[in-house]
């Protein structure tokens with residue numbers, strides 16, 4: 666990879682609080698909590714947490730954290746997608762983790778670190794709930810249910826990061842692209858999203874020509890359509906067959922981590938979400954199409 670990474674060096678902008686952010690957050694009036702980590706916290710605990718949460722709109726290219734810089738907020742994505750990138754030689758960036766509605770950005774805080782080791786970059790525009798770092802650390806100390814959910818997610822994220830390291834080294838671009846598309850598909854809950862070759866080349870750590878060839882191969886097999894950065898998943902099962910095993914390994918790990926032990930009390934009724942399970946509301950292609958925008962878009 667000989668890219669300069671300029672497309673990933675977006676100006677550091679503060680996410681905009683949403684106009685209706687009143688601090689109460691979703692769930693306060695009984696509406697669904699989109700982030701499944703938050704949705705898994707019992708209602709009573711969530712009410713207290715919600716007072717410290719604000720809805721923010723995240724836009725493609727925003728940098729939430731830089732390596733070596735203090736973490737100011739934690740983020741619980743709703744429809745937004747956050748990429749964790751590790752940097753080499755100061756300018757080469759490679760995706761090591763992908764976080765969407767199943768998780769949280771800001772895990773170092775729960776492990777006692779206030780500084781990020783990675784760049785956290787918004788790769789899919791959308792809403793997220795955020796909380797100031799000091800408030801979050803206080804809430805985390807006070808809430809055992811929150812600790813339980815965050816530790817479970819931390820385990821899943823560690824599994825994802827270590828599997829991604831092996832994947833980047835051992836698996837060919839086509840199977841990695843299929844895996845990345847499945848991970849994105851799971852999180853954005855839409856068959857259509859936007860992603861340019863240039864951005865994908867950074868995500869996969871290969872040159873653009875490699876992405877072009879891999880995308881063309883998947884398109885030839887009628888698994889996706891890809892035109893000027895508009896990706897449509899045409900054959901989900903076929904894409905699963907085309908992906909390397911890393912996709913299933915990480916998904917199984919996540920699901921095992923979130924399977925409740927016998928006798929363990931579920932958080933509450935009616936609002937629980939099963940993390941990456943996508944059988945709750947099916948596919949609504951285009952109806953709430955997230956803006957996963959490419960660098961050149």
Ligand SMILES: [Zn+2]
Pocket residue numbers: 831832833836840841844909910911912
């Ligand atoms: Zn792999």
